[in-house]
Amino acid sequence: MSQKAHRRSLWAWGTEADEPSTARLKAAAAAMSKRFGASLAPGTPARLSDVSLRASRIRPGRALTAFASAATYDRAGHSYGHSFPDRVRKFRGDFPNPPDLVAYPRTEAEVSATLDWCYSRDVVVIPYGGGSSVVGGVEPPADADRVVTLDLSGLGAVPDIDVTSRAARIQAGAFGPAIEGALRPHGLTLRHFPQSFEFSTLGGWVATRSAGHYATNHTHIDDFVESVRMVTPTGVWESRRLPGSGAGPSPDRLVMGSEGILGVITEAWVRVQARPRFRESASVGYSSFESAAEATRRIVQAKLWPANCRVLDPEEAEANGVLGGGQALLVLGFESAEVPQAARMREALDMAVDSGGKVIERAGDESGGAGSPGPSERWRTAFIRMPYEWNALLGFGLINDTFETAVTWDRWSEFDRSVRAAVERALVEVCAGGSVSCRFTHVYPDGPAPYYTFSGLARAGGEIQMWREIKAAATEAVVAAGGTITHHHAVGRDHRSGYDHERPQLFAEALRAARRVVDPKGLLNPGVLVDP
């Protein structure tokens, strides 16, 4: 459906132009061989021409042919999200359970037509935004007879911008760059930059409660949603644009995080803001992760609301090449469209230093331009590049993945200790060793949102099963130690065991009851969040 030169890669993060070369794959295998003291041979990614899919079990008929495709590229390309096992299977060209058809509706009427068509034939429907799910949120259920994936990318416009109220009506299939491109001429920005920004959509962010740019105060997309419009098998669900309301339980808050089981989000009004003109950034080094964490607790409890307030433990700081010598790194940033931020940065740095930190770098309006990139800029670059970097780490048995959570401060130290211990133990048992590191992506007055990265060496070919064992240990440890199964990666199918333990049982039953109202047959994305 898209130009060859720019179309999405069948397996790598990004477009086909982002696929690593053979030389790059070789170099990566060599580097990892050195790191793990092993002899790793680079793999070869599957090509589209090698992929042979099960025949489609659906004949779309007249209603859908104008905007649906059963081509191998479309079906294979919508088989997975971008989790570790997804990446491994895509690299291998392993697509045993693709959707039978991919619909690309261009209007809300075509979304409704797709739902109607599927509903009258008992066909499962998977709403699909950018396909960046890392929790099995978009894969066809193994036990489904017939599956249509409903790709929203045809609804990618920003039809209304309300400069006075600083809000915009954005279609669900709009990707991050398109949203920013539409807002920029008005001096506005949504400033929602999840790591998946380039290849994820507004509808996906809302359906999965994505977290974005802001490390404090308003972190999740939830805080920016003014109203939502959703098409369901039993009708349209649309809330009123309101800056705030106390009228009953929030309808939008039931849609946010519903991961496709309540309907297909077609558009939302979201709060946008003036583009920042004043910026301050700083990096502070600490002798331990613990003291850096304490600094963020103090800053966020003082309600200084920095835009950036992220902590890298010594392993992360070193692995990202931003700092060495066993130091933890605190990255602080303040920004505003209206008022200089130097005084706020000074207040935060006073607390950061008072907690044992040493200012490494400072940039902004007061201290002059950034000059050569410092640790905070290097970290930001590494953050955005990470999924691309990982493209080259496939094919030779390396397990590398992340998981994330949030936990209250009173539990944090013990939480971190027990989660690291559990994952390290699993890595020893499964991979004969590996590494675990942590950073804070977001910080709240009552607790941090820690984000763990782990890696280890598996038998090539055995990665997925071995990953499952480590992931299960991580999930169990996170939930047992009082965290949430996800701060912003969503639940999908992969986090069900943790989620089922975490949410109130009666809430799960209430959610299932609510679902039966809008999807009486349980055809929408079955298997995520709750049993149908």
Next chain:
Amino acid sequence: MSQKAHRRSLWAWGTEADEPSTARLKAAAAAMSKRFGASLAPGTPARLSDVSLRASRIRPGRALTAFASAATYDRAGHSYGHSFPDRVRKFRGDFPNPPDLVAYPRTEAEVSATLDWCYSRDVVVIPYGGGSSVVGGVEPPADADRVVTLDLSGLGAVPDIDVTSRAARIQAGAFGPAIEGALRPHGLTLRHFPQSFEFSTLGGWVATRSAGHYATNHTHIDDFVESVRMVTPTGVWESRRLPGSGAGPSPDRLVMGSEGILGVITEAWVRVQARPRFRESASVGYSSFESAAEATRRIVQAKLWPANCRVLDPEEAEANGVLGGGQALLVLGFESAEVPQAARMREALDMAVDSGGKVIERAGDESGGAGSPGPSERWRTAFIRMPYEWNALLGFGLINDTFETAVTWDRWSEFDRSVRAAVERALVEVCAGGSVSCRFTHVYPDGPAPYYTFSGLARAGGEIQMWREIKAAATEAVVAAGGTITHHHAVGRDHRSGYDHERPQLFAEALRAARRVVDPKGLLNPGVLVDP
């Protein structure tokens, strides 16, 4: 159930000690006679000894006798909330439909026992906090056979304070002053001060999505809730304490605003904060409400997050005795436990003046102590005293009431014009005239929360019917012009017509389906929010 000297008045806001004297009632009637050019005779409030109730239709039996009462004081005192028609009926001693029994459980086990007892006998249960509802949220349904009101005031403790995470576990029946009293020794505060603060409870705030002290950023109690525990007829619903989560739709957000139909909230963990040490306040005068409104839009869109950012239109400013001469008033306040706020106040005042304002008063750490009370302090005092003041305005036919909403900025001017016109027209038709005024209680980047006050003279004895006509006009105008039926007063029974128009129909059906999970017989507070 409480000491005579401190017990709640049967009709007035506050305790029996707060009931106005005969002289006070006489003086108020004289003042209103002058204002309206009428000859108004003061009324006489009903005394408990005059009240004769329908016999209770319930024999509580052994399970409830230890903590339930069918005494006239208890039953009459739980017949109403504190809306205008409630106040009129209480003043008159008009209690045709009291609950049959009032249960005062002292433990969660007794809450469960009450629910079990009622459930096995098909008796309606009304969860009751402080009884400050102004929307008919706690009155027994007219068509119910038997009603038990479940008064949570026996669960009034603050059992846990987590100083590290700045959070506290608070029982649902804890009143505002008790909460602050428990937190103060730890240097902490919830800082949730609705006008009803003295006579409303944490559970009531959560159930009705109360809005409090903060005029910007975190306004509703929703933002402060970390987890909720609720007893339902089918079991306990309890969420996990988390600083943030993206795991499915938020369970707490379905409880918040549920107004008793999903269960009885017994306790919640809420986010608290260090008591402020640095404070700045200022008042700014404007030649029009419109220019003051524009100033708040600019300040809140700049994300300066003042604690106070309220606007009084010229009528309100004059009526509250804080300013005269047709000026609108902007009241600004900044506060912090950690850092001086003078610079932030200067930033806000620069914008306020740039929007055409003139600084009338400034107080705080930079400009010295407050000295004699200025407009902002006088306004705050008037705000807290308002419900007491209104005690003396009963009995001679005066209709005085408020309604509140929120609306996006793009609609605000036209909204204000059409709502005032509709209410003024209704006042002319029903009362041959009256007054309407407005203030902003909270302000968001995408719109204000306007709060209207209206008054007019009715025939004594005809107040309630005449009020209903004006209220209906206001409700219709608010919803037609794009506002919400309530920003923080809740829906109850009185706002159903507006609410039914506002919320997505499918959401209402989803909420009813969720309710059937926890309350299959529909016995919990039937009639609020949705039909059973």
